Amino acid sequence: MAQAQNSPGQKVPAGQVPQKPLGRTGLNVSAMGLGGYHLGSAETDQVADEIVAKAIDHGVNFFDNAWEYHDGLSEERLGKALKGKRAQVVLMTKVCTHGRGKKIAMRMLEESLRRLQTDHLDIWQIHEVVYDNDPDLIFAPDGAAEALLAAKQQGKVRFIGFTGHKDPEIHLKMLSHDFAFDTVQMPLNCCDATFRSFETQVLPEVNRRGMAALGMKSLGGSGELVHCGAITAEQGLSYAMSLPVATTISGVDTMEVLDQNLRVAVNFQPLDGGTMARLRDQCRLAAADGHLELFKMTTKYDGKVGREQHHFPTVEKLPL
């Protein structure tokens, strides 16, 4: 990766972020998606607005969110920023039942639609499937899986899926149910490739079944892979975007981070196999104990609502 791409202030090149098919849905999505969590961390509503507008200008059309991000602020900001632009984007948000039933899921859907100022979602996913018994609870009678189907039948959502950051075995347990997920979201990065790997255990199965794979945590969740010096941000994003996924979701809370991402994503060409293998090798030793993928090894990335439902200690009491 050219060093120049790293320097702040460098202009985003002309051109658009390339698009890829979203599994079998018939939709096309930008190879890089905008993560919703960080919209809630942006300094002001106006910064969030500008991030969304500039991303769309450069061809980003995939927008991620979740009912529980920043207690609704992330959805509210995205809804406001997409006003008048809703038709141009593929809008996803997530439901946060964390084991609870269909009725609560449907109520969350109505809240998400209201905050996002829209009458339908393009994708609605079950959020944070990270506890070993989540699949059992989701597929229990009157569970969240039934809510996904009902929402689809009512035309409130076009496609459905699930997401989680913890353990490939939990994803495979979700997939073991004969259920027509359209999308599956998972962490994919140079370290994941050799450590408790979604890339080797889950991604091939998702592609085999024609579902759309959505990558996330390309830099370790909070840039851990970059901060420790294992890789550059460009390498991390390029690696994740070169995998067989529909999109790579990356969170952005400042214009600087957006520009850094766009410099990689605009006119993106996938890395070749040799470069991919070198990046995996480069990260192998650092990946081996999971200290750069804290979402797999600790409770750091497990949200408040899920902890409450599973009777886990609060973030303050159990940060890691």
Place this chain on the structure above:
Amino acid sequence: MPQTLPGKIPIRNFGRSKVKISALGFGGHHLGEAPDEKTAVEIVHQALDGGITFFDNCWEYRRGKTEIWMGAGLKGRRDRAFLMTKTCPHGRDAALALTMLEESLRRLQTDHLDLWQIHGMAFDNDPDLFIRPNGAAEALDKAKKDGKVRFVGFTGHHNAKVHLGMLKTGFPFDSVQMPLNAFDGTFRSFEQQVLPELNRRGIAALGMKPLNGHGEAIKNGVITAEEALRYAMSLPVATTITGMDSLEVLHQNLQIAQNFKPYSDAEMQGLRDRCQQDAADGRYELYKLSLKFDNPEARLAHGFPLDTEQSEVQDMLGSQQNTGHPFPEKKL
């Protein structure tokens, strides 16, 4: 509650050896939570008189305090105890492990250990780091050859696969320590995945966390302390190690152990069934899913972040004297 509770508790073989140990073991970590050294010494004396012979400790517990207090308690009584402590290289070199051994021996006021274990095999690469040239495996070998330790083993509370990885290194361990309780029986289970393999190989199995670490399930009424301890002691293990920070807790444990009758298979299944629903997401076994039970030494050696709320980190940050030594010790 009686003032003392002298008596006998069942004894068992330490693995394939002819050495006998008590079926209930004295956990060293909690000794550091006793109010003062005098109380700690009294707890150790009464534990010995009550029939406990197996004593657990670790180089990194409470910055050496638990080893020092146990050493004081065992003074003049060393030959009545089967004394174990652990070394904490966490992937680092054999020489560091051996330096820790010398410190442990000094703090425990003894010239040898009955058992020396590698502490806290937690992370997926720990087996590779253990067996590598110049790794901790060489320290275990050397300490045994030098007659400083009779037996060697390892411990860990995170992941049964890491334990199996340690066994796959081919190193001749005498003992393996792991969490064993009615919740573990159905969740990411050491009981199912590791215990049978140890028994097949004649390695002494040492159970720990019979009350899930801090007894949360007991506080919440899922299981009683007696049921929990009896469950763990009824498994095919050499001993069950549990922490005792007061004479009350010691007496409660002695009462159960002195009157111990193993549960039947059906009773064991009944307890697993009762706990299964609460076991299924790991809420009572946070040592498997978080870093809550991982000491700062382990985290630092592997590059994981510290948690400043953790008491061990507060000990580290709040240590009063800067002696120039990272682990200040009381003069012996």
